[in-house]
Amino acid sequence: MTKRVIEASHAIAIGAKLTRPDVIPMYPITPQTHVVEDLAQFINNGEMKCAMIDVESEHSAASAFLGSIAAGSRTFTATSSQGLLLMYEVLPIVSGMRLPGVMAVANRAVSAPISIWNDHSDAVSARDQGWIQLWVESSQEALDTVIQGVKISEDKGVMLPLMVCFDGFTLSHVFEQVDVPDQKTVDKFLPKFSLKHKLDIKNPKTFGPIGFPNSYMYFKKQQQDAMITSLDVIKKVNKDFKKSFGRSYGSGLLDLYKMGDADYAVLGMGTLCGTARVTIDKLRKQGKKVGMIKVRSLRPFPEKELQVAVKNLKALAVIDRHISLGQEGPLVTDVRSAIYCNDLTVNGYIAGLGGMDITVKLFEKVFSDLEKGKQNGSWLFD
Amino acid sequence: MVLKEIRLHGRGGQGAVTSTQVLAIAAFYDGMYSQAFPNFGVERTGAPVESYVRIDKKPINLRQHVYDPDYVIVLDSSLLDTVDVTSGMQKDGIIIVNTDKTEAELKKKLPGFNVHAIDITKIALEVIGKPFVNVAALGAFCALSKDVSLKALDKAIDELFTARGKAAIAQLNKKAAKAVADKCK
Numbered sequence: 001m002t003k004r005v006i007e008a009s010h011a012i013a014i015g016a017k018l019t020r021p022d023v024i025p026m027y028p029i030t031p032q033t034h035v036v037e038d039l040a041q042f043i044n045n046g047e048m049k050c051a052m053i054d055v056e057s058e059h060s061a062a063s064a065f066l067g068s069i070a071a072g073s074r075t076f077t078a079t080s081s082q083g084l085l086l087m088y089e090v091l092p093i094v095s096g097m098r099l100p101g102v103m104a105v106a107n108r109a110v111s112a113p114i115s116i117w118n119d120h121s122d123a124v125s126a127r128d129q130g131w132i133q134l135w136v137e138s139s140q141e142a143l144d145t146v147i148q149g150v151k152i153s154e155d156k157g158v159m160l161p162l163m164v165c166f167d168g169f170t171l172s173h174v175f176e177q178v179d180v181p182d183q184k185t186v187d188k189f190l191p192k193f194s195l196k197h198k199l200d201i202k203n204p205k206t207f208g209p210i211g212f213p214n215s216y217m218y219f220k221k222q223q224q225d226a227m228i229t230s231l232d233v234i235k236k237v238n239k240d241f242k243k244s245f246g247r248s249y250g251s252g253l254l255d256l257y258k259m260g261d262a263d264y265a266v267l268g269m270g271t272l273c274g275t276a277r278v279t280i281d282k283l284r285k286q287g288k289k290v291g292m293i294k295v296r297s298l299r300p301f302p303e304k305e306l307q308v309a310v311k312n313l314k315a316l317a318v319i320d321r322h323i324s325l326g327q328e329g330p331l332v333t334d335v336r337s338a339i340y341c342n343d344l345t346v347n348g349y350i351a352g353l354g355g356m357d358i359t360v361k362l363f364e365k366v367f368s369d370l371e372k373g374k375q376n377g378s379w380l381f382d
Numbered sequence: 383m384v385l386k387e388i389r390l391h392g393r394g395g396q397g398a399v400t401s402t403q404v405l406a407i408a409a410f411y412d413g414m415y416s417q418a419f420p421n422f423g424v425e426r427t428g429a430p431v432e433s434y435v436r437i438d439k440k441p442i443n444l445r446q447h448v449y450d451p452d453y454v455i456v457l458d459s460s461l462l463d464t465v466d467v468t469s470g471m472q473k474d475g476i477i478i479v480n481t482d483k484t485e486a487e488l489k490k491k492l493p494g495f496n497v498h499a500i501d502i503t504k505i506a507l508e509v510i511g512k513p514f515v516n517v518a519a520l521g522a523f524c525a526l527s528k529d530v531s532l533k534a535l536d537k538a539i540d541e542l543f544t545a546r547g548k549a550a551i552a553q554l555n556k557k558a559a560k561a562v563a564d565k566c567k
Contacts, residue, residue: 274443
């Protein structure tokens, strides 16, 4: 392990390198660009033995990702915003074919109006496409989650692609301290990639053929079963990671902060959880019993664990950095559905769209709403 | 040491973002936690830019922009006419301005603040031969704040510029930073 101050994007590139991918299709897009630039540099310097495919679009990046995994290669890629939207057609094909691989998503708003800044619209809107989604808060967690992600994704009981979602700019362009694991420890932690069924010219097989009405639904049931299985795998990999590297992130699914005796709590994903921690420390000094639930795994959604986490709360505020237009924030919908038996007050807030800052002040307002017994959330403009 | 927040004002192309990255690495070599990040726009050359640093002895969880800085560094004094560089500033906070004006003139413009006028451009032209003020300005920060040592700053300059294949400019930047620091004593 070596401690260094590096950019989060660089940390992700190092994380990917440590997993020894065979292939990386890459197509740059702001604010993901530094990730693929750094990987290209590693390959150019000879620090990394890996085939780089310089594709002409994100649709091709996703297609090459699919093809190279199907051929039995460990594969990594990264994208953001409109790039992820261009990949959309391919996303459910990768998961439907049960091809494991990790993609980092530098979360950015989607157009129009054009915004290069952070919110969660890109990946959250892709949550139904059969990919596991892990959301990270810091550069360290980003690096570590790429390594964890490969192990989760390739687990024989899971075999699903996985997105590591990290906030564009708000995290991607931050320089901060990162403890970089050494290659030997990562090699010990990660088994070699092997596929039972792969593309092989000596033993031809068809992948992704038609599923007739009498079979298609069985495939979907198997994918859902694999997602449910992955709940335990994510937890186990997070635990094993701690044994090897000395760090872990909550249960792997949820990360709870000062929830033990909390009356009021906020729930969210990504970097906003860091600012929530600071707010909670401040309010705790004033004697307020407040806490935070960080959702690390959006898919699969840890319903049972959440039910336990909110058991003693008086009210909960869910902060969505995305809106399902015509409804509400998707995260608050998931939370309400998970705890519908509980008569807990759950307020949904929309915040931080298109890079609007999420501040301590905003969290103070949210906690004050909860204390006052307000029954509705709102849009939080800074 | 409690959390210190630094806001750097510059113009697109002046290297404000690089400067804050160097400072974050330097703070790390002094055994502290640090964080540097830009307030990113789609900046063109010459447009006003801001970049931030946080330094603390504890890990830093805060992810909001810097609103109430303890220190402000202004790389181009013409920004004083267009940007409120004192926004959110504590009364005892330190403002370092790269300017050819005197401290008295500057104090008239920024009354009530602890301002330091240093002609960093002049020093950069003498030492580097080019008006590269971004890293040189950190010499003033080290000398005036004493939150980060010049030794750590040198190490950070070496690390960042060597990684970018610019070892020669690292040497010149270290010299310029030292010259600026000396000027502040």
